[in-house]
Structures are given as C-alpha cells and as structure tokens.
Amino acid sequence: xxxxxxxxxxxxxxxxxxxIATPLILGTLGELVCERAGxxxxxxxxxxxxxxxxxxxxxxxxxxxxxxxxxxxxxxMLAGLLHAALTVPLxxxxxxxxxxxxxxxxxxxxYTYRLVLPQATTPPTVTPFQPIGDGSLLGSLPxxxxxxxxxxxxxxxxxxxxxxxxxxxxxxxxxxxxxMVGENPAAxxxxxxxxxxxxxxxxxxxxxxxxxGGAFLTLSAFNAFFFNMINxxxxxxxxLVVFASWRPGKALLGALxxxxxxxxxxxxxxxxxAAIPYQIYLMMPYVLSIVALIVMSRRAAYPRALMVPFRKxxx
Amino acid sequence: MRLEARTAVPLWxxxxxxxxxxxxxxxxxxxxxxxxxxxxxxAYGRLLAGAFGSRxxxxxxxxRATPLILTGLAAAVAFRAKLWNIGGEGQLxxxxxxxxxxxxxxxSLPAPLLIPVVMLVAMAAGGLLLLGPAxxxxxxxxxxxxxxxxxxxxxxxxxxxxxxxxMKDPMAMGWPQSAPVVSDAELPRLVPRTRLxxxxxxxxxxxxxxxxxxxxxxxxxxxxxVGSNPRAAAFAGVPVNWVVLxxxxxxxxxxxxxxxxxxxxxxxxxxxxxxxxxGYGGIVIAMLAQLNPLGCIAAxxxxxxxxxxxxxxxxxxxxxxxxADVLVAASLLxxxxxxLLVRYRLRWR
Numbered sequence: 001x002x003x004x005x006x007x008x009x010x011x012x013x014x015x016x017x018x019x020i021a022t023p024l025i026l027g028t029l030g031e032l033v034c035e036r037a038g039x040x041x042x043x044x045x046x047x048x049x050x051x052x053x054x055x056x057x058x059x060x061x062x063x064x065x066x067x068x069x070x071x072x073x074x075x076x077m078l079a080g081l082l083h084a085a086l087t088v089p090l091x092x093x094x095x096x097x098x099x100x101x102x103x104x105x106x107x108x109x110x111y112t113y114r115l116v117l118p119q120a121t122t123p124p125t126v127t128p129f130q131p132i133g134d135g136s137l138l139g140s141l142p143x144x145x146x147x148x149x150x151x152x153x154x155x156x157x158x159x160x161x162x163x164x165x166x167x168x169x170x171x172x173x174x175x176x177x178x179x180m181v182g183e184n185p186a187a188x189x190x191x192x193x194x195x196x197x198x199x200x201x202x203x204x205x206x207x208x209x210x211x212x213g214g215a216f217l218t219l220s221a222f223n224a225f226f227f228n229m230i231n232x233x234x235x236x237x238x239x240l241v242v243f244a245s246w247r248p249g250k251a252l253l254g255a256l257x258x259x260x261x262x263x264x265x266x267x268x269x270x271x272x273x274a275a276i277p278y279q280i281y282l283m284m285p286y287v288l289s290i291v292a293l294i295v296m297s298r299r300a301a302y303p304r305a306l307m308v309p310f311r312k313x314x315x
Numbered sequence: 316m317r318l319e320a321r322t323a324v325p326l327w328x329x330x331x332x333x334x335x336x337x338x339x340x341x342x343x344x345x346x347x348x349x350x351x352x353x354x355x356x357x358a359y360g361r362l363l364a365g366a367f368g369s370r371x372x373x374x375x376x377x378x379r380a381t382p383l384i385l386t387g388l389a390a391a392v393a394f395r396a397k398l399w400n401i402g403g404e405g406q407l408x409x410x411x412x413x414x415x416x417x418x419x420x421x422x423s424l425p426a427p428l429l430i431p432v433v434m435l436v437a438m439a440a441g442g443l444l445l446l447g448p449a450x451x452x453x454x455x456x457x458x459x460x461x462x463x464x465x466x467x468x469x470x471x472x473x474x475x476x477x478x479x480x481x482m483k484d485p486m487a488m489g490w491p492q493s494a495p496v497v498s499d500a501e502l503p504r505l506v507p508r509t510r511l512x513x514x515x516x517x518x519x520x521x522x523x524x525x526x527x528x529x530x531x532x533x534x535x536x537x538x539x540x541v542g543s544n545p546r547a548a549a550f551a552g553v554p555v556n557w558v559v560l561x562x563x564x565x566x567x568x569x570x571x572x573x574x575x576x577x578x579x580x581x582x583x584x585x586x587x588x589x590x591x592x593x594g595y596g597g598i599v600i601a602m603l604a605q606l607n608p609l610g611c612i613a614a615x616x617x618x619x620x621x622x623x624x625x626x627x628x629x630x631x632x633x634x635x636x637x638x639a640d641v642l643v644a645a646s647l648l649x650x651x652x653x654x655l656l657v658r659y660r661l662r663w664r
Contacts, residue, residue: 042460082648090318092651095399095460099598100647107640108347114635115351235464242458279476286465293462297455311318 021259026213027237037202042098045234046105051211076211091309365627366620385573386597402463404594405470410571413440441571449563512580
C-alpha cells in the first residue's frame with residue numbers, strides 16, 4: 001500500500017498523466033464537436049494517424065514545429081471535409097464512411113511516409129517541442145510547478161482548447177447552431193440555419209483537433225513517426241465522448257482519469273515484475289473503454305439527431 | 316441538387332457500380348503512382364499481371380481471396396441486419412487461436428472428422444466473441460462499432476500473451492508462434508506445388524450456404540426485415556433481439572472460420588502477423604458486393620488481386636506496396652457513392 005501511495009504523490013506520475021492525456025483530450029474534443037453536430041466521425045483513428053505523419057513530415061522537411069501543427073490541422077480538415085461531404089449532403093452511412101476514411105487516411109499516411117523515406121530502417125527523428133521548464137511562470141508555482149514544468153506547449157494548447165470549445169459550444173451563437181443541428185435539424189432549418197453548412201463546418205473543425213492530437217505524438221511525446229503509433233487511441237476517444245456525456249469539461253476529466261489509470265498500470269507493472277504477463281496491462285485501456293461505455297449506457301444522452309442524415313424538405 | 320429514389324433498379328446498374336467504383340479508385344490513385352515517379356500505365360500493367368497474369372499469380376490471388384471471402388461474408392451477414400461488426404480481425408485471430416489449440420494434437424481423430432471439428436471450434440470462438448458486443452447492443456444500447464473495434468486490440472494482445480506463454484511452440488527457436496496443427500488437421504492442397512488449399516472450396520460453399528440462408532429461409536427473411544426496419548419487424552412478430560444475437564453468432568463464426576482456414580491451409584501455425592487486415596478488408600468486400608453473399612466471392616477476388624498485384628508492382632517499379640491499401644480504401648468510399656447512385660437519381664434542380 002505504501003508503494004501505491006508513493007506512486008500517487010510523485011510529481012513524475014502526474015507529469016506522465018498529463019502527457020498521456022493530451023492526445024486523448026484533443027481527440028475527444030474533436031469527436032465531441034462532430035457528434036454535437038449530429039455526425040459520428042469514425043475517421044478519427046485515420047485522421048490522428050494522418051496528423052501524426054503530416055505534422056512530423058513538415059518538420060522533418062525543414063518547417064518549424066508550429067508550422068507542423070498547422071499543416072497537420074489543415075490535413076485533418078481535408079479528411080474531415082471528405083467525411084462530411086459523403087455523410088452530410090449525400091447522407092451515406094456514417095459508420096461505413098468513417099471506417100473508409102480511417103482506412104484511406106491511414107494507408108495514405110503510410111504510403112507517403114514510405115515514398116519519402118523508402119529505406120528507413122530506424123525511423124529518422126526531429127527535435128520535438130521542449131518542456132516549458134522550471135524558469136517559466138507555470139513551472140515556478142508551488143506544489144504543481146514541477147508537474148507543469150515538464151509539459152510541452154501542445155499540452156497547454158489542449159487545455160486551452162477545452163476552455164475554448166466549451167465556451168464556443170455553450171456561450172456563442174455558433175455553438176448554439178452546432179448543438180441545434182445535432183438535436184433537431186428540422187427546427188434549425190426552420191430558423192433559417194444552413195444545416196448542411198453547419199454540420200460540414202463542425203466536422204472539419206473537430207477533425208482539425210483530432211489531427212493535432214495525432215501530431216502531439218510525433219512532435220511532442222516522441223520525435224519520430226512509427227507505423228501503428230495511434231494504436232486505437234481514436235477508438236478510445238469515441239468511448240470517452242460517451243463517458244463525458246458530450247460535455248467538454250467532462251471530456252477533460254475523462255481523459256485525465258483514463259490517463260491516470262494508464263500511468264498507474266505502467267508503474268504497477270514495474271513494481272510487480274513478470275508475475276503478470278505485460279499484455280494484461282496493455283489490454284487495460286481497451287477494457288476500461290468498454291467498461292466506461294457499459295457504465296454510461298443507461299445515462300447516455302446522445303444528441304438526438306446523431307447519425308440521422310438531414311435532407312431539406314423531407315420528413 | 317437533390318436525390319430522387321429510383322422506382323426500379325436495372326440489373327446492369329447494380330453490376331456497373333462496383334466496376335465503376337474500382338475504376339474510379341484506380342484513376343484517383345494514378346496521381347499517387349505518378350508522384351512516386353513510376354510510369355502509371357506500366358505500373359498498373361504490372362499489377363494486373365502480378366494478380367492474374369500467370370498460373371502462379373492466379374493461385375496466389377485465389378489463396379489470398381480465401382480468408383477474404385469469409386470475412387466479407389461475415390461483414391455482409393451482419394451489415395444486412397444493421398449489426399455493424401467491425402471486429403472481423405479479432406474474430407479471425409480468436410478463431411485461428413482456437414483452431415491451433417484443438418488442432419495441434421490435443422485430440423486425435425482421422426482427418427475427415429478432425430477437420431470439421433477444428434473448424435467448428437474456431438467458428439464457435441469467433442461467434443462467441445461477437446456475442447458479447449451484440450448482447451451489449453440489444454440489452455444496453457452500447458454501440459457495437461466501438462466495442463468490436465476495441466475488442467480487436469484486446470484479442471490481439473490475448474493472442475500475443477498465449478503465443479509467448481502457454482501456447483508457445485518450444486521448437487520455434489524463441490519466436491512467438493504456436494505449435495503447428497497436426498497433419499490430419501491440415502487442409503489438402505488443391506493444386507500441387509502452390510499454396511492454394513481446400514479452404515477456397517469451403518469459403519465458396521460458405522458463400523452459397525449464406526446465400527441460401529439469406530434468400531430462402533425464414534431466418535434470412537427475419538435478418539432482412541430487422542435490417543430494413545427493426546420497429547416494423549418487431550410489430551410483425553419478429554424476435555428482433557434474438558435475430559441480432561443469432562446473426563452475431565453466424566457473422567463471428569464466419570470470421571473465425573477464416574482464421575481456421577488460414578492456419579490449417581496456408582501457414583500451419585499461428586503468428587501475430589498472420590492477417591494483414593483481412594477483417595477490415597471484409598468490410599470493403601461486403602460493400603463492393605452490396606451485401607450479396609455470392610457477390611462476396613467476386614469482390615474478394617478483386618481485392619485479393621489488388622494486394623497480390625501490388626506486391627509485384629512494388630517489386631517491379633518501386634512504388635510502396637501500401638498503394639494496395641490506398642486503392643482498396645478508395646474503392647470502398649467510391650462504392651458508397653456508387654451505391655447511392657444505384658438507389659437514387661441525381662436531379663440538378
């Protein structure tokens with residue numbers, strides 16, 4: 001039990017939690033924006049892969065880090081536009097289209113990576129975002145300072161994104177429009193809103209956030225691009241959106257909680273040694289996601305028009 | 316622009332849709348091949364020759380198509396009942412694991428008995444795996460797409476644990492692979508000196524069986540009614556949840572059979588890199604076939620051809636062979652639009 005407490009109060013654990021949580025926060029926020037507008041975006045896994053590859057490639061080719069993040073966001077928007085174009089005006093199955101977007105974005109990323117670097121056996125690296133350090137304002141705070149000092153700017157970007165998305169969704173006319181087309185598109189249409197336009201815009205914005213989440217992995221958490229590096233994080237984000245009841249604040253909480261479990265299991269794994277096969281630990285995030293879905297299933301208040309295509313003039 | 320439902324869909328249009336979709340995907344991907352600096356037409360020529368151009372190429376494509384027919388059927392059956400089973404990959408691996416568990420010497424029976432027993436066990440494993448998400452869907456309304464996707468990762472880790480632990484082959488020089496299936500559980504070769512095995516015949520028979528179930532039995536009628544309108548089906552007295560659970564068993568079973576056919580016919584033992592995404596490929600095949608079981612055979616041949624051909628093309632003109640995955644994914648998206656154009660007419664005003 002003492003070991004457990006020691007782990008819980010160590011600054012390095014909480015620093016790890018924030019690092020693990022960052023891509024999940026961005027991915028969950030992105031998916032949340034899409035779903036609030038009534039579009040399930042299963043392209044998330046592929047869009048995160050695309051963001052990771054494009055962001056890294058931009059920096060590798062000589063761009064600076066923020067340019068890499070921007071290019072990743074733009075690539076995410078393009079993939080989001082593809083998903084939205086097929087599911088919103090054409091009303092195609094959001095499930096199958098999303099899987100298609102994931103397959104396309106993933107394979108395009110791998111193809112491009114191999115085309116540019118045909119013979120890379122050890123993945124080439126870039127200089128990633130650096131922690132903000134002890135000397136910074138946040139790093140010199142008491143108690144939480146050491147945790148905050150170890151974070152990179154993209155983590156702060158993710159935390160700011162939570163506030164911005166929450167504010168836009170709940171306090172601005174744009175957010176009201178997004179929530180309205182996700183709850184009752186016919187009523188939104190009667191109010192003179194362009195349902196198709198709002199939905200496409202929301203999916204593109206959400207996809208940009210997902211792609212930045214992917215770019216965090218190659219430009220901040222690691223310094224190279226690996227195949228399969230997203231490793232189901234996108235699907236976990238979809239479960240987290242349900243867990244968060246489609247609220248940005250709860251999405252942050254869910255991502256942090258999830259990251260805490262993930263960080264703890266890594267520590268416990270080091271303590272317990274080889275008594276339990278390591279695969280059991282690696283399974284935990286996925287098992288936890290399914291458990292979260294089951295726990296929330298009774299209370300899940302899905303946006304009413306989620307996965308319901310809207311065609312003007314049709315009942 | 317608006318969409319107008321067609322009153323009748325001509326047969327030629329139904330057949331033209333997948334052809335048009337694949338052709339469009341090839342045209343779109345020509346840009347990617349040109350980007351790599353390779354001559355596009357020669358590259359596609361190499362792809363075609365590598366897939367269908369020689370006796371060896373043809374048997375390789377048929378070998379590749381065998382698991383794809385089965386995973387395509389698994390997706391087609393489930394999608395017909397609007398059960399979005401994206402877990403074909405996990406069901407395939409669990410089926411393969413079950414096949415090596417019972418097929419590697421635990422029970423000894425003559426081959427004509429052992430082969431069906433091993434296959435049934437694999438089907439049961441795959442079917443039971445999908446039963447969980449189907450149960451969560453019918454009982455608690457948990458979206459089965461996410462649960463089946465997450466289960467893929469869990470199953471792969473479970474297989475990895477088994478292959479590095481209790482089921483590791485002690486004779487495998489430390490590689491994480493299972494003990495081989497006994498020779499009585501091996502599927503015989505169809506053509507000597509190639510890898511083509513009896514699994515192909517089994518897959519084709521499975522397609523015929525699924526077609527009969529779909530269009531000639533009460534269960535098939537129930538599947539179609541649940542898929543097109545569950546509420547109306549419930550009013551008509553169809554036990555909707557029970558139908559979904561039985562579909563789950565059938566769909567997961569077919570994917571599990573794909574895994575068994577691979578270890579019993581092609582590899583002989585199970586490794587973690589056995590499937591290059593056959594489960595996900597099944598989704599593409601089901602859509603290209605417009606969920607028609609017999610169409611899955613043709614669609615699987617096409618997709619298998621793209622993968623086998625892309626390897627040949629990659630060797631000849633140095634285009635990364637991930638182009639095959641891009642081609643297949645693009646075909647899926649084009650096909651979705653194609654299916655829309657089959658069902659609806661575009662009016663520009």
